[in-house]
Amino acid sequence: MAAATARILVNGRPDDALPVLDRGLAYGDGLFETIRFVDGMAPLWARHMERLRHSCARLHLPAPAAELLLAEARQVVQGLFQAVVRVTVTRGIGERGYALPIITRPHRIVAGFALPELSPDHYVQGVRLRICDIRLAEQPLLAGMKHLNRLEQVLARAEWSDPAVADGLLLDASGRIVSTTMANLFAVIDGTLVTPSLERCGVAGVARAEALAVQPAQVRDLVLDDLRLASELFLSSSVRGILPVQAVADTVYVPGPVTRAMQRHWRDLGFPMEQA
Structure with missing residues (x-):
């Protein structure tokens, strides 16, 4: 096929x-x-x-x-x-x-x-993110669901064509981080794994749920300044798995032990992965 x-x-x-x-x-x-x-x-x-x-x-x-x-x-x-x-x-x-x-x-x-082609380099070295201009609307009654209206993500993805940028970071109208256009975000800050709260908007991914089930983490509001203090960032996606983040705009990261542990868990679930 x-x-x-x-x-x-x-x-x-x-x-x-x-x-x-x-x-x-x-x-x-x-x-x-x-x-x-x-x-x-x-x-x-x-x-x-x-x-x-x-x-x-x-x-x-x-x-x-x-x-x-x-x-x-x-x-x-x-x-x-x-x-x-x-x-x-x-x-x-x-x-x-x-x-x-x-x-x-x-x-x-x-x-x-x-299955779409997945780059081995992305799993080893990480992916680059940009910060999207569009802001997600808050609607708690729909937050977490994967409903059919994805126009915000469509417009966000239309903001760039650079193949070096793998995804875009999405914020809400108050500047709180929500997710990327295709995945949920995790950060290690001061040794603690943190992921954005999705009570106002955003999709609560099943890979995110799996990560939260196996790794202690805080679910709370995050802003861009918080990411500048992070030692690791990674994305979770039911299709792409666990992807390290190499950079958000000009801030650079290196895949660390928490990210690698989550990648090992993903493989243990039964998903072949191209990374080492």
């Missing part, structure tokens, strides 16, 4: 289209999960399903059965040793207007892709 080619199931059947009146298209009314598979297995599957169930409940959206999603996910990655599955759940078709349908008939889309 070519990198740009996907196998797609819509409501369990091979298809690549939704009705034009689907609320996911009209209002971004839905959720998605991006799940890495290795040889038909997804080491973080349970965490993805937990977030999906919790987010569906918050949106008053019926959650699809995890067993059904797993069967469909394995179908679309068949023959691929490493793959990425995107599970999308929309509220389906409703009458015109914002009011929830009286009867909700969700649509589910399960799409399988070949």
